[in-house]
Amino acid sequence: MRWAALLFGYAFLYTPIALLVLGSFNDSRLTTAWSGFSLRWYRALLHDPALIEAAWLSLRIAAISATGATILGTLAGLALARLGRFRGRAGFTALLAAPLVLPELLLGLALLLLFVLLERTLGWPGRGAGTVMLAHVTIGIAYVAFTVRARLAGGGTQLEQAAADLGAPPLTVLRRITLPLLAPALAAGWGLAFVLSLDDVVVASFVSGPGATTLPMLMFSTLRLGPTPVLNALATVLLALTLLLGWAAWRWRPVAGGKARH
Amino acid sequence: MIVFLPWAWLLAFVATPALILLAIALATPTDSVPPFALGWNPEPLALALTDPLYHAALGGSLRMAALTALLCLLLGYPMAMAIARAPARHRPLLRALVVLPFLTGVLLRLTAWIAILRDEGYLNAALLALGLIDAPLHLLHTEGAMLVGLAYVYLPFMVLPIEARLSAADPALAQAAADLGASPWRAFLHVTLPLSLPGVLAGVVLVAVPVSGEVVIPALLGAPESLTLGRVIWDAFFQERDWPQAAALAVVLLGLALIPLRWAKP
The missing domain is CATH 1.10.3720.10 (MetI-like)
Incomplete structure (x- = not known):
């Protein structure tokens, strides 16, 4: 009975993904009828310059914004785990968690309005890949911060x-003890921020500008017109990439026998 | 010390945008670029709360x-x-x-x-x-x-x-x-x-x-x-280019989202 619920749940979660991968290797244009194994959709993918360009842009945005989110998120996580009751802790936590739980549409619209006002008064930043990166750093910080906090709460302060x-001296403690202790959480946090950036369509649609179409934006507009087998191939490539990152995060997951401290 | 950088970032890119959203919900739509003039105009917010179309969108969002x-x-x-x-x-x-x-x-x-x-x-x-x-x-x-x-x-x-x-x-x-x-x-x-x-x-x-x-x-x-708040905000912004109306609807959505967050801390 218990196992039936679990099996049904996992079947619900994984059947669509399995069908998607299967469909990407299907020679037929009609995704349901199997007409033989083929890599033609992968070849078509390689010969779609718009897709390649968007993918390259998205990978760059994801790598840079994940790095920014990891730096800021690590500091935020350190503050939450090690500083105790610092001034403004409640407000800090609320602002940190807001992009995590509120509808992404709100962050996208609000950030766009900020960027437009800034551009009008300071002439900076022009909308494009740069503004998408700023937005994605903001989304990623919370994920990194909470991963770091969980790791530190399990690790204890005895070593430090x-x-x-x-x-x-404090900086040596940070460099020689705390950061090595944190390495797995940093890797997992970076991977999460990377994947979230690579997946975001709503926020990017608001804050991006002409000439900076990210891969999710392109996929969204294509999907609205109807799915194509090329999209299946693209999705399978992305799946392999995220599985690799997910495996890495699992391999170096923070265990240390601890739960997140509240 | 270590809190300073993330604090500054969150203030700049979460708190400030939220305040700007509120300010533009009270702005007047114009034909200029960007399409609004700051000021005190309660009309978009009032419309967001009373218009039957937006009521249907609110209901659709809650139901969803x-x-x-x-x-x-x-x-x-x-x-x-x-x-x-x-x-x-x-x-x-x-x-x-x-x-x-x-x-x-x-x-x-x-x-x-x-x-x-x-x-x-x-x-x-x-x-x-x-x-x-x-x-x-x-x-x-x-x-x-x-x-x-x-x-x-x-x-x-x-x-x-x-x-x-x-x-x-x-x-x-x-x-x-x-x-x-x-x-x-x-x-x-x-x-x-x-x-x-x-x-x-x-x-x-x-x-x-x-x-x-x-x-x-x-x-x-x-x-x-089907009508949802997400959709009417998206359309008001991208199709009608009525930024104050989109911002006003977003403020309604924000208020709606903040109510349950008081109960359960993530």
Whole structure:
């Protein structure tokens, strides 16, 4: 009975993905009728310059914004885990979690309005890949911060305390003890921020400008007209990429026997 | 010291945009670039709260959020319970299997659902092959398709908080209820369910709040005529270029989303 619920749940979650992968290798244009194994949709994918360009742009945006989110999110996570009750902690946590739980549409519209006002008063930033990166850093920070906090809550402070007692200055403690302890959380957080950036269509649609069409934006407009087998091939490539990242995150997941501290 | 940078970033890119959103909800639409003039104009907000079209959109959003949360709960609670009762060494893997699809990208999973649900899709092909139907059913672009897609995408957000609660609860309690003669159903109703309620509440909020402003899934799977707040905001902004009206509707959505967030802290 219990296992039936679980099996049904996993079947619900994984059957669509399995069919998608299967369809991408199907020679037929009609996705349901199997007419033989073929890589023609992958070849078509390689010969679609608009898709390649959008994919390349999205990968660059994802890598840069994930790095920015990891730096800021690590600082935020350190503050939450190690600073105790600092001034404004409640407000800080609320602002941090807001992009995580509120509809993404709100962040997209609000950020666009900010960018438009800034551009009008300061002449910066012009809308395009840069503004998408700023928005994606903002989305990614919370994911990194909460991953880092969970890791630190499980790790305990004894090592840092011992290093400090032995005369290590705070920056040395951070560099030699805290950051190595955090490495798995940093990798997982970076991967999450990367995947979220690569997946975002709503926020990017608002804050991007002409000439900066990200891959999700292109996929969204194509899907609205109806799916194509090329899209299946593209989705399968993206799936392989995210599975690789997911596997890496799982491999180096923060275990350390701890739960997130509240 | 270390708080300063993230604080500054969040103030600049979360708090300030929220205030600007409010300011532009009170601006006057113009034909200039950008298409608004700052000032004090309560009309967009008043319209957002009173116009019958926007009322229908609000109702559509609430209905979509509630039904999605219900579907996720019906599907996710038994899964969460099964994971929580599994041997502790298996739980991380079972949990990871719930999260993994979340990492694979929303558009990718919607591509898969479109392939399943469209007129010449897998589901219709299967039903036709089994002889259950004579002609393809129209499944895509219906409310049902949209709800299935929403439940599919948001399921992990329901399973994980419930599972966390159930795993943390002492299994001896359910055992004690059974030893004292409670039927499995009674033990569930009076012991397991109350213990898991905070997790259920967190799950409902984590699903319902983002779903209330969802745009992509309704656009790709939902009925073309269905109205939601996400859709009217999107259209007001991109089609009508009425930025103050879009901002005013967004303020309504924000207010709506903030109410349940007071109960359940993520």
